[in-house]
Amino acid sequence: MGFLLETVIGGLMSGMLYALVALGFVLIFKASGVFNFAQGAMVLIAALAMARLSGWIDAWLGGASPVLANLLAFVLAALFMWLIAVLVERLVLRHLVNQEATTLLMATIGISYFLDGIGQILFGSSVYSIDVGMPKDPVIILDTVFDGGVLVSLEDLTAAVIAAVLVAVLAFFFQYTTVGRALRAVADDHQAAQSVGIPLNRIWVVVWTVAGLVALVTGIVWGSKFGVQFTLSTAALRALPVVILGGLTSVPGAIVGGLIIGVGEKLSEVYLGPFVGGGIEIWFAYVLSLVFLLFRPQGLFGEKIIDRV
Amino acid sequence: MFYRENGQFKSTYRSDQQIFPIRQDRWFISALLLLAFVGVPLGASDYFLQAIFIPFLILALAAIGLNILVGYCGQISIGSGAFMAVGAYAAWNFGVRLDLPLVAQILMGGVFATLTGVVFGVPSLRIRGLYLAVTTLAAQFFMDWAFLRIPYFTNYSSSGNVSVPTLDVFGLPVVTPAQKYLFVLCFVAIIGLLSKNLVRGAIGRQWMAIRDMDVAAAVIGIRPVYAKLTAFAVSSFIIGVAGALWAYIHLGSWEPLAFDLNRSLQLLFIIIIGGLGSIIGSFFGAAFMVLVPVLLTNVPHWLGLDIPVDVASHIEHMVFGFLIVFFLIVEPHGLARLWSIAKEKLRIWPFPH
Numbered sequence: 001m002g003f004l005l006e007t008v009i010g011g012l013m014s015g016m017l018y019a020l021v022a023l024g025f026v027l028i029f030k031a032s033g034v035f036n037f038a039q040g041a042m043v044l045i046a047a048l049a050m051a052r053l054s055g056w057i058d059a060w061l062g063g064a065s066p067v068l069a070n071l072l073a074f075v076l077a078a079l080f081m082w083l084i085a086v087l088v089e090r091l092v093l094r095h096l097v098n099q100e101a102t103t104l105l106m107a108t109i110g111i112s113y114f115l116d117g118i119g120q121i122l123f124g125s126s127v128y129s130i131d132v133g134m135p136k137d138p139v140i141i142l143d144t145v146f147d148g149g150v151l152v153s154l155e156d157l158t159a160a161v162i163a164a165v166l167v168a169v170l171a172f173f174f175q176y177t178t179v180g181r182a183l184r185a186v187a188d189d190h191q192a193a194q195s196v197g198i199p200l201n202r203i204w205v206v207v208w209t210v211a212g213l214v215a216l217v218t219g220i221v222w223g224s225k226f227g228v229q230f231t232l233s234t235a236a237l238r239a240l241p242v243v244i245l246g247g248l249t250s251v252p253g254a255i256v257g258g259l260i261i262g263v264g265e266k267l268s269e270v271y272l273g274p275f276v277g278g279g280i281e282i283w284f285a286y287v288l289s290l291v292f293l294l295f296r297p298q299g300l301f302g303e304k305i306i307d308r309v
Numbered sequence: 310m311f312y313r314e315n316g317q318f319k320s321t322y323r324s325d326q327q328i329f330p331i332r333q334d335r336w337f338i339s340a341l342l343l344l345a346f347v348g349v350p351l352g353a354s355d356y357f358l359q360a361i362f363i364p365f366l367i368l369a370l371a372a373i374g375l376n377i378l379v380g381y382c383g384q385i386s387i388g389s390g391a392f393m394a395v396g397a398y399a400a401w402n403f404g405v406r407l408d409l410p411l412v413a414q415i416l417m418g419g420v421f422a423t424l425t426g427v428v429f430g431v432p433s434l435r436i437r438g439l440y441l442a443v444t445t446l447a448a449q450f451f452m453d454w455a456f457l458r459i460p461y462f463t464n465y466s467s468s469g470n471v472s473v474p475t476l477d478v479f480g481l482p483v484v485t486p487a488q489k490y491l492f493v494l495c496f497v498a499i500i501g502l503l504s505k506n507l508v509r510g511a512i513g514r515q516w517m518a519i520r521d522m523d524v525a526a527a528v529i530g531i532r533p534v535y536a537k538l539t540a541f542a543v544s545s546f547i548i549g550v551a552g553a554l555w556a557y558i559h560l561g562s563w564e565p566l567a568f569d570l571n572r573s574l575q576l577l578f579i580i581i582i583g584g585l586g587s588i589i590g591s592f593f594g595a596a597f598m599v600l601v602p603v604l605l606t607n608v609p610h611w612l613g614l615d616i617p618v619d620v621a622s623h624i625e626h627m628v629f630g631f632l633i634v635f636f637l638i639v640e641p642h643g644l645a646r647l648w649s650i651a652k653e654k655l656r657i658w659p660f661p662h
Contacts, residue, residue, distance in 0.1 A: 035439050095638040101439060102385055106581045107637050109574060113630030117623045125619060237446070237570070244443045276458070283454050286447035290432055293444060297436045305437070307524040 006151055007266050013153075015262020016160040020218050021239035022246065022254035023167065024211040029248050030187040031207040032093065034104045040236025041112035042084070042212055044228075045119035047219025049077040051128035051228040070132050074216075081212030082205075084115070089204045116233060128228040130220055159221045166217055167255055170210070174251070179206060187249070238282070241289035247302025256300060261285045312655045328505060345494060350487040358486035365599045366493045367555045372579040372591035373504050374547030379577070380586035381508055382540035383520030384433050388445035389576045391429075391452035392545045393552025394568035396422040398462050400553035401471055405464055411478045415496075415553040422549020423542045425452075430541030434534055437523075449570055456565040472562030489558045496554060500547055505588050507543065516540050517586070548576075582636050584645025593644035601632060 021039060028036040054066075054073035061069055092107055174180040185193040186203045194200050222232060242261045246253025268284040298305050312333050319325040329335045349362060375389050400418030403409045409417065429448040433441055456462050456469075463471050476483040476492075483492045507513050515536040518526035527533050556563050575598060583594020605625045609616050616624070640646055 035442075092634055092638070096641070099637075099641050102379075102585070103581070103637055103641050105385075105439070105442070106577065107634050109578070110630045110633030110637065113626050113633065115630070117625070117627030117630060120623045121620060121627070125623065240443050240446060244440050248439060279454060279458060283447060283450035286444065286450055290436075290444045290447050293436045293440060294432060297440065299440070309522065309525045309528060 007270050008263055009152055010156065011263035011266035012259055013156040013160040013262070014266065015259040016163040017218065017221060017258075018239050018242045018262055019255045019258025020163040020166065020214060020221075021235055022242040022258055023170065023251065024214040024218070025236075025239065025243045026246075026248065026251055026254045027170075027207055027214070028211050029243075030251075031183055032186075032204050033101065033190075034093070034108060035101065035248070036211065037105060037108040037236070038112035038115060039211065039215060039239070040233040041115035041119070042081070042215035043219045043222070043235050044230065044233040045084070045115050045123075046077055046081055046212065046216035047130065047223035047228045047232055048119050048123040048128070049080050050074065050216065050220055051130045051223060052123040053077055054130065055128070066131070074220075077216055078213060081216055082209045085205050085208030085212050088208055089201060093204055094201060112233070116230075120230070125230065128223075130223040130228060132220060132224055155225060159225070162217065162221060166214065167251075170214075171251065173210075183207065238285070241285040244299055245289035245292050247299030249303050250299065250301035253299055253301035257289075261288065264288045312652070312658075314656075326509075328509070342498070345498075346491070350490055355486045358490045361599055361603065362490055363486070363493055363559055364555075365595050366490070366497045367551050367559055368576070368579060368598060369592045369595035370493075370497050370500060370554065371548050371551035371576055372583065372595050373501060373588055374544045374551060375576045376580045376583075376586065376588065376591050377504060377508065377516070377547065378540050378544035380580055380584075380590075381513060381520060382516040382537065382544075383523075384430075384537065384540065385439070385442040386445040386544075387442050387570070387573050387577060388429065388448035388452075389548050390568040390570060390573035391448040392422045392426055392548040393555060393572060394452050394456055394565060395425045395545075396549025396552030397556035397563065397568065398456055398471075399549070400557065401473065402462065402464070404473065411476055411483070411557075415550055415557065418553035419546040419550040422552065423546040426541045426545025426548075427538055430538050430545075433537050433541065446570075449573055453565055453569060468564075470562060470564045473557050476557060483558070493554055493558055496550065500550065501588065504543070504547065508588065512536075512539060520586075578633060580643075582633065582643055584643025584648075587643070587645035589648065590643050590645030593648065597644065601629065605629070 021043065024039045024042070025036055028034055028039075050073055053076050054070050057072050057076075058066060058069035088111060092111060096104055096107055174184060182193070182198045182203055183206065185196070185198055186200065190200065193203075218235065219228070219232065222235060226232070239258075242254060242257040244257075245261060246255070246257025265281045265285050268288075269281050272284075273280050293299065296302075312331075314331050317330075317332055319330070324330075329338060350358070353362060371389065371393060374392075375386065378384050378386050396415075396418035398418075399421035400414040403417045404411075404414045425448070429445065432444050436444055460466075463469055476489075478492065481488075483489055508516070515526070515531045516539075518529070518531050519533060519536045519540075523533055526536070552568065556567070560567060579594035579598050580591060581594070582597050583592070584590025602625060605628055606621070609621065636643075
């Protein structure tokens with residue numbers, strides 16, 4: 001029982017991180033109808049920027065204040081993500097307005113190749129570490145209730161809390177600010193939004209910047225856990241089933257989907273994995289979301305797809 | 310001036326419905342086939358055959374398969390690498406366990422890919438668009454995992470790596486690059502012709518109707534189940550055969566990594582850059598995909614620049630991403646559209662209209 005609970009808690013916490021990446025997808029899809037395959041590459045480049053910049057600034061400050069170095073690096077990395085957002089909007093999206101979803105999808109795959117390449121040229125391609133002072137030691141809770149207690153990794157817990165806070169902030173941003181309202185308007189209907197004077201291009205920059213910031217936070221959390229390296233860009237692939245499970249257009253869907261996939265993956269790996277040889281996490285998430293989709297083709301919370309001839 | 314259809318009258322339905330109704334096109338294609346079957350194997354060096362022509366042909370074949378599914382039937386698939394893998398491993402298992410002749414092995418690879426394709430095509434009856442695209446990744450990751458973790462498929466090879474023995478077809482050896490090239494070319498020519506005819510025929514029109522709007526197609530009496538599943542079946546068969554050829558002829562010995570997600574994305578690029586819903590576009594796209602990396606590796610060398618290997622590979626990534634975006638912006642309908650525009654212009658040349 002204790003072990004089951006441990007697995008579920010572990011799943012919920014990694015699910016929060018999936019939700020974070022999925023959020024990046026959903027934001028961009030809602031506002032611009034682009035299925036952003038480059039989210040993983042953005043996570044990688046953001047993490048690389050953060051890792052290297054904090055290292056350089058720390059060296060420049062002479063190692064006096066690692067906290068300050070991390071803060072400065074975070075700000076610079078955020079600016080960098082903003083720059084990427086502006087460039088993507090200016091150089092790519094603006095020219096591909098009204099193209100089919102497939103074409104836009106391919107364009108983002110092109111962007112992800114580009115970002116992978118340029119990120120590693122600018123910041124190097126070895127394994128780097130990010131140290132933002134996340135606690136490393138696991139703690140044991142509930143040892144009075146169960147025999148041996150439940151082992152919880154504080155690092156995962158911090159990550160989950162960060163993710164939850166970010167999700168809350170984004171929900172607030174979407175619901176109560178002017179920009180957020182404009183974003184929702186664009187998401188509902190591009191043409192109507194434009195006709196009441198909402199500048200589409202600027203909205204896209206905002207959305208890509210927000211997605212970039214989400215990528216930055218994801219990159220920091222995952223990077224400090226696993227090290228910053230090329231495999232970070234596969235983070236997006238882990239989050240794709242989350243996105244379609246929750247529904248491409250739904251922010252709550254991304255969160256619930258993330259939790260379902262997180263728990264499902266961990267449970268399947270622990271209880272099903274040993275029988276079939278292990279390593280089933282990656283495809284189990286996809287199959288799980290596929291089964292869900294067979295019953296609800298638009299995902300759990302996605303907008304209902306209505307066909308008209 | 311030379312490319313006119315003046316005086317070529319069609320007096321029967323048969324002649325009106327030929328693949329190439331214009332005489333000059335027929336000459337051009339005949340010359341091209343002659344060049345491909347005779348000129349290239351005689352003239353090209355082993356390096357060119359092995360590094361350019363063979364991968365080009367096999368990728369073009371796989372792209373034709375994917376184009377039938379994505380370009381003609383409108384079902385986006387990011388899992389085509391999985392079907393290549395199924396083709397390759399099924400063919401190999403038939404070779405190792407049953408000792409079938411080479412051509413039969415490769416065709417059996419295609420058959421098994423078809424079965425897998427139909428299974429993974431079933432969700433397409435409920436799930437559409439981008440949702441479907443992501444669920445096809447399930448096929449990709451499942452197959453990657455299956456060939457890595459289930460030892461039966463690799464005949465309990467300890468490293469997970471499998472390789473093919475010396476190939477021969479009906480007693481003729483397929484060993485030198487020229488022989489391999491001709492072997493592949495035969496497959497490509499036959500399957501290319503068959504698929505061109507399929508997409509021109511009734512079933513092809515059904516696919517296109519489904520692509521354009523499946524509800525409307527169902528209303529006018531096209532069965533979506535039949536049309537979608539046949540598209541998945543035909544497409545997976547061709548991709549499976551291409552996978553078997555890729556493994557047997559191009560690689561010789563391979564591991565599941567040869568058919569990972571990057572392969573699927575590569576095929577998707579080929580058909581987008583080449584042109585969705587166009588057989589000839591698959592060839593253009595494949596040529597682009599094979600030639601660009603070769604050029605990118607060689608250009609700095611020719612310019613006399615000395616770039617470290619890892620930086621060069623990153624630059625290659627970058628340039629590649631850039632080219633894809635550039636092509637999408639300049640011509641979203643792919644190289645095939647440029648080709649048909651060129652043909653239109655040539656017809657009325659030297660006049661502007």
